[in-house]
Amino acid sequence: MSRDQHRSSGSSATTRRKLLSTGAIGVAAAATAAGALGTPAAAQDTSTGVTAQPSLEPTGEFSGQCAFITGGARGIGYACAEEFARAGANIVLYDIAGNIDTVNYPLATEQDLATTKSNIEALGVKCIAIKGDVRDSIKLEESVARTISEFGRLDILVVNAGVTHVGVLDEFPDEEVQTVIDINLTGAIKTTQAALPIMRRQNAGRIVMISSILGRIGNENFSVYASTKWGLIGFAKSTALAMATHNVTCNSVCPGWVRTKLADNDYILNAVSPENPNFEAVSEAAAASYHPLPMGAYEPVDIARVVKMFCGQATAMVTGEVFDISQGQNARFNA
């Protein structure tokens, strides 16, 4: 079996939508409703009986907040940026926007980053797009400083940038192993380190780390990638403990197979399905044979809605959690 596998089309896509409308999306909708409860209520002055009206500030759940998203130029990061922007947050996109020799498929381009920035701005919020590598602590610190100088705050951190790697374990070149660890794990640590001083000073913040279903189970073909995603959960739980008294939450989200270029590329598809290296076919096969829910791939927005849930009112007192959005595969876990 491959990694975060699977599909959607025709009748199974319809089934999938029906399932999600009562599942993950329903949870996100509940979070949004709870967020609305957090908006200022009309207050009654008991001495006069006059009811003061709430202020006429923008009503989006995240209006005036700022979300910093690594790997934001495309895929799940872009979907998160859109979700938060639609809810009123200003956005910082931090993305390498260029290829890495030791990653075997193309990463986002400068054009992707520029297009995402203009799409986010078209939603009526501000957006800063930064070409930067999560392996570069100095650039991350400069970017956080720029965020504070332009937006005055950093409320939400989505630790999302990541790369994948597949193949036979004893054939992995050292440089490729090191790149996956440096980006997925050390890069996540560096990203978080850059943001923590601000969140501590604010005495507020939400951090969401994008792990994977492969941070919950092993996979013989994705052993290094899986190791980093398991490690990321340990780091997220530790961050939750370190920052709890500073009113900062940190939770992990573990997606299954998602329709992004991390999964839908020749390198991955040839490795997981050499006889038919096609994203739809791989997704369909997983839906039929491996996924408990009768569905293939998630769309990136499905993951983004869960990320948003962990930054809303409903989860204000939730930290150190691990949330699987993995086609029901966690029903197979033993705890």
Ligand SMILES: NC(=O)c1ccc[n+]([C@@H]2O[C@H](COP(=O)([O-])OP(=O)(O)OC[C@H]3O[C@@H](n4cnc5c(N)ncnc54)[C@H](O)[C@@H]3O)[C@@H](O)[C@H]2O)c1
């Ligand atoms: N697609 C899936 O099936 C799936 C499943 C589970 C988890 N994930 C995780 O979701 C996250 C987002 O992945 P995606 O599926 O959207 O893939 P993607 O390749 O579409 O997006 C990843 C983004 O990260 C950027 N990036 C890569 N290395 C970087 C670096 N060193 N510094 C800064 N930016 C960098 C890329 O340019 C790209 O824009 C990753 O952490 C991935 O492991 C994906």
